[in-house]
Amino acid sequence: MIKLFVEGISYIVEGLRYVIDYAELLSSLVIWAVVFVLLSKSIKRHAKYYYWFFGIIASLSLLQAINWLFQITGYNLYQTPVLGKILVSNIHFVEFGFPLLVIIMYVGALNPKVPWVKKLLNIRKELSILSGFPVLTHSLIRIASNFTEALRFFSDKTAYMSQNKWAANETGLSITNAGYLLGIILFVLFLILWITSFDSVHKKLGGRKWKQIQKWAYLLYALLFIHSVLLHTGWIINPLGGMGSREYLMKEAIALSSTVVVFGSYLVLRLRKAQKDRMKKTRTVSV
Template sequence: MCIAINFSDILRKNSKIFYGVAYLITISDLIYRKFSMSVPQTMPNILRIIEKPLSMGALSAAIFVVVMYTGALDNRRDYTKKLMSVRAELSILGCIFFLAHTIPYCIQFFKTIDKVNMSSAFSIISILTILAIIIMLPLWITSYKNIRKKIKAKTWKNLQKLAYIMYLLIYLHISVLFLLWTKKYDKFILYTLVFGIYAVLRIRKYIIQNKKKK
């Protein structure tokens, strides 16, 4: 979050460059991995450092957390204003990197859909991922300023409410991943705290804003 605050001006002024780099990294990663579920052993060490948080979803999750919390923080604060100024840009970057994490899972799921146990952890994760992508697409597309300008303010605002469903799906995805598949309970607790604190802050902000309206 500190990085997003300190580099908000650079990101806003050079957003297209950041998008281009993000697309390049994501496409390169997917091609290099050949849509496999594991990291190639031949990958150079420097690329492994980038590839691991990308393929595991840690990078996109970190960006989405910043986007989430931005909407839950006090709008009067300077740091919130800086984050709000690049919230759309961060959302787009998060969506781009989210594909690097999710596309291989989706491809693997559809390749084995006739053999896979639909109640297995992998199937549940894949279904949650597909639903998240479906909801993410309109949010992603309308985050681009040239497209957003063509949409009525009320319509765009209502569309953004889908983000809460996407956040829930991402949390469920993480929960199944760490509870039922990898059994990494410490990470499940960590993400539960992150999403839980966000929920409390967002509900608190909603209540305060409603009181002011009255």
């Protein structure tokens, strides 16, 4: 009996490890949703401390990126115990930034009467501000690393293909680099939404103008979906670093599927909520 119990636990642990390793977006989404629900009161009361913490992490990540880009010193913060893992998670969009954006997106489409949804809605503004730090870090590093190369690919494909030994498939590279260029539009759009989330800017804009700007979030979600699909599709067709292993291709396929599932289900929920709101208004008018 004990042996069966131990084996059952080992299978569960192995299954969780598989989900975390391969379905990063889905697993990170669940983990961070639980964390933010549990910390909702703390985040609401001490928002500024959270802003400072994530701001410092973002600054350290960018400093390390500048150090790497210009080869200033040989010291690597990413190899520092604990801090290194936090910095990498801050840059690696799927582990924190992307799930946080999805949580902010989803909360607006769920039933506000559900207790855990209510908790997240209560800190939605704070989460929007927190999300800006990993997005800023990820975007600036991506732009510095890929923007020039993406432009060079579309301006002179022949030279690009001949000078990059891992450039095996032109179609895959076209899709990936289109995704990188779309990231610039995403970054500018997010920056506008992020800056206007701060109370001081919100007050200066006024409620009406602020709401009009915040509606651009729907465009952001749509472009974020396209951006993610382009990148993962491109990486499947032309794997990063050359030939992709079976494990690599499976991981990218699961990442692509996860993106479609997450955004597809959001669209369904959002349309359902919009329909319910219209029905509620119709009943109110008829009464």
